[in-house]
Amino acid sequence: MKHVISLLLCVALLFTMPVCALADMNLAAGTYEGTGTGFQGPIKVSVTVSDSAIESINVLEHSETDGISDPAFEKIPAAIIEHQSIAVDAIAGCTYSSQGLLDAVKAALLSAGATEEMISRPIAAQSAGELETQTADVVIIGAGGAGLTAAVEVLRAGGSVLVVEKMAAVGGNTIAAGSALNAAGTEIQKTGTMAASGVEAIEEKLALEPRSEAMQRWQASIRKDLDAYLASGSNQVFDTPDLHKLQTYVDGDYVGKPELIEILCDHAPQALTFLEELGMSWRPQITTAVGATWSRSHQPANVFGGAGSDFVLPQYEFVKAHGGVVALEHKAEELIMEDGRVVGVKGFTSNGTPFEYRANKGVILATGGFSANVEMRMRYNKYWANLDETVPTSNQPCATGDGIVMAEAIGASLYGMEWIQMVPTGDASLNASIANEMYINAQGNRFVAEDERRDVLSGAILAQPGSFCWKVSSAYQAWDIQGGYDYKGNAIESHVQNGKAVVADTLDDLAAAMGVDAANLKAVAEAFDKAVTGEVPDALGRKVFEYKMDKGPYYATKSYAKVHHTMGGVEINANCEVLDTQGNVIPGIYACGEVTGGIHGANRLGGNAIADIIVFGQIAGQNVMK
Numbered sequence: 001m002k003h004v005i006s007l008l009l010c011v012a013l014l015f016t017m018p019v020c021a022l023a024d025m026n027l028a029a030g031t032y033e034g035t036g037t038g039f040q041g042p043i044k045v046s047v048t049v050s051d052s053a054i055e056s057i058n059v060l061e062h063s064e065t066d067g068i069s070d071p072a073f074e075k076i077p078a079a080i081i082e083h084q085s086i087a088v089d090a091i092a093g094c095t096y097s098s099q100g101l102l103d104a105v106k107a108a109l110l111s112a113g114a115t116e117e118m119i120s121r122p123i124a125a126q127s128a129g130e131l132e133t134q135t136a137d138v139v140i141i142g143a144g145g146a147g148l149t150a151a152v153e154v155l156r157a158g159g160s161v162l163v164v165e166k167m168a169a170v171g172g173n174t175i176a177a178g179s180a181l182n183a184a185g186t187e188i189q190k191t192g193t194m195a196a197s198g199v200e201a202i203e204e205k206l207a208l209e210p211r212s213e214a215m216q217r218w219q220a221s222i223r224k225d226l227d228a229y230l231a232s233g234s235n236q237v238f239d240t241p242d243l244h245k246l247q248t249y250v251d252g253d254y255v256g257k258p259e260l261i262e263i264l265c266d267h268a269p270q271a272l273t274f275l276e277e278l279g280m281s282w283r284p285q286i287t288t289a290v291g292a293t294w295s296r297s298h299q300p301a302n303v304f305g306g307a308g309s310d311f312v313l314p315q316y317e318f319v320k321a322h323g324g325v326v327a328l329e330h331k332a333e334e335l336i337m338e339d340g341r342v343v344g345v346k347g348f349t350s351n352g353t354p355f356e357y358r359a360n361k362g363v364i365l366a367t368g369g370f371s372a373n374v375e376m377r378m379r380y381n382k383y384w385a386n387l388d389e390t391v392p393t394s395n396q397p398c399a400t401g402d403g404i405v406m407a408e409a410i411g412a413s414l415y416g417m418e419w420i421q422m423v424p425t426g427d428a429s430l431n432a433s434i435a436n437e438m439y440i441n442a443q444g445n446r447f448v449a450e451d452e453r454r455d456v457l458s459g460a461i462l463a464q465p466g467s468f469c470w471k472v473s474s475a476y477q478a479w480d481i482q483g484g485y486d487y488k489g490n491a492i493e494s495h496v497q498n499g500k501a502v503v504a505d506t507l508d509d510l511a512a513a514m515g516v517d518a519a520n521l522k523a524v525a526e527a528f529d530k531a532v533t534g535e536v537p538d539a540l541g542r543k544v545f546e547y548k549m550d551k552g553p554y555y556a557t558k559s560y561a562k563v564h565h566t567m568g569g570v571e572i573n574a575n576c577e578v579l580d581t582q583g584n585v586i587p588g589i590y591a592c593g594e595v596t597g598g599i600h601g602a603n604r605l606g607g608n609a610i611a612d613i614i615v616f617g618q619i620a621g622q623n624v625m626k
């Protein structure tokens with residue numbers, strides 16, 4: 001989404017900033033424009049200077065992600081004017097946006113006749129304050145999707161809530177999410193159709209030997225519902241919460257706990273209505289997130305912003321409007337235990353001020369996963385050949401596993417820590433669905449069934465020459481379904497302009513732009529089309545199809561395997577109470593979201609994490625108040 005900032009905001013900035021002229025600043029008074037490069041593309045500013053001071057900074061245009069980049073745009077111009085220097089710190093969590101903004105201001109100031117030395121004066125570090133103390137009914141650690149969902153439930157139950165968040169903005173990984181929430185049996189899902197190969201996929205799961213009483217029960221109920229569906233002659237996507245459970249359990253290699261999977265899949269449809277009640281809405285089409293293996297991924301209509309904003313900002317607005325307190329730049333470091341019960345949390349603010357927050361009813365851990373913590377992922381990984389610092393992550397820098405460390409320090413049990421997910425993630429995020437995508441290697445061939453699990457997809461990509469693939473989609477996906485925008489709300493064409501995607505009207509021209517063999521690419525597209533109609537089964541065993549690859553313009557973007565999700569974490573029971581290593585509840589402490597383990601097993605289905613954080617966020621918030 002390209003943002004053109006309103007003049008009103010610029011004027012407000014001009015009048016509210018205190019400006020002190022500096023003797024060594026020697027500028028040609030006037031207004032100058034400058035451009036820097038942020039995460040999503042150019043950031044353009046205009047800077048007004050007098051002959052001895054930086055007077056105002058106006059951000060004219062940027063394409064950065066709402067929510068994630070907000071702190072950079074709010075804080076950096078003010079800090080530059082206050083200190084009359086561009087040597088201000090980048091904001092943690094939006095370093096690319098910060099750097100792009102700083103580069104843009106620098107370019108404008110250089111045009112005004114400044115020298116690097118003149119505008120880079122060092123800034124004194126802020127000193128730490130006195131101990132901050134506060135008490136609320138519930139203290140929540142982490143203002144991502146799970147934490148803020150829990151906060152909504154605490155407030156609805158009449159409690160007071162204090163959320164501590166270490167970053168300068170709320171949202172965590174949730175605000176960066178690819179926009180898919182899995183839920184079975186919704187009205188939106190009924191808009192989707194299913195190829196005959198879909199029935200084969202279900203039959204394969206029904207033929208499996210049951211590994212638990214729950215699995216046997218799910219298989220029996222699906223058998224009954226599937227028979228009724230086949231008798232009806234319907235071509236709608238077949239789905240039930242029990243099929244969702246079976247796929248979550250089996251594709252998680254039976255490592256997930258059936259009692260938690262049961263809750264996740266039964267409650268997932270209500271996660272949609274929970275968010276709707278807070279003001280968000282859904283796109284009318286159903287999609288299939290990468291690694292979802294089934295067409296049950298619901299995408300937000302981007303009411304609150306791009307990417308995953310709709311999964312976390314509705315809760316944030318509710319929390320602010322109902323008296324909840326969110327303390328930003330407060331990093332929790334230790335849980336306070338008294339007489340065997342967790343009664344609060346200690347930590348430090350970003351300027352080193354200590355804080356101690358106490359909770360009358362309980363503390364909820366909602367600190368997310370540890371994909372961005374190289375030391376932790378290397379310590380626990382047993383599956384991938386290498387997860388060192390050379391392996392990129394799709395995660396925000398906040399995902400460092402702090403909650404797991406704090407919980408372990410008070411004797412909590414950890415579950416499934418070795419299961420770390422990699423996912424094919426591109427230079428550009430054209431699309432959050434695989435239904436209309438082909439994965440193409442450097443030779444122009446498909447090499448994996450794109451509806452496979454994420455570990456299979458990532459492993460297959462790592463095995464290709466150069467360890468990358470191209471994700472290729474047609475006009476059906478880019479235009480008919482997405483209306484020319486990626487799932488974050490950016491124009492797809494902007495990725496082409498930024499060099500992150502290629503486009504062509506024909507497959508011949510697309511192959512040339514990708515640098516792959518055109519004959520191979522056309523042959524795989526032809527075979528793909530036959531599999532869509534069911535004329536010939538897919539040679540790679542793919543079952544999820546929607547449209548043929550017969551309509552240009554075609555788009556392709558490069559994709560790599562990145563560390564994406566950590567399935568393991570703090571062990572909880574069905575009430576989100578944290579368990580110790582003997583299986584006993586530790587009083588006063590709850591956990592929800594990616595910080596927990598035991599729901600997704602050895603492999604998470606794409607789209608199941610957003611369902612997880614809403615469902616278990618609600619449960620944690622409700623139970624801490626009981």
Ligand SMILES: Cc1cc2nc3c(=O)[nH]c(=O)nc-3n(C[C@H](O)[C@H](O)[C@H](O)COP(=O)(O)OP(=O)(O)OC[C@H]3O[C@@H](n4cnc5c(N)ncnc54)[C@H](O)[C@@H]3O)c2cc1C
Pocket residue numbers: 141142143144145146147164165166167170171172173174175176177178179180181182289308330331332333366367368369394395396398399400402403432564565592593594595606607608609610611613
């Ligand atoms: C790029 C991307 C796309 C994704 N797309 C999807 C998708 O489409 N569908 C899907 O189901 N899943 C998706 N996922 C996974 C999903 O987004 C996450 O699993 C989920 O959002 C985690 O939510 P959470 O609330 O548990 O953690 P987060 O949203 O990460 O929130 C945790 C919060 O805790 C804060 N915190 C951490 N430590 C501390 C501390 N010590 N003190 C104070 N605060 C702390 C963090 O700063 C953060 O704000 C995606 C993940 C990524 C990275």
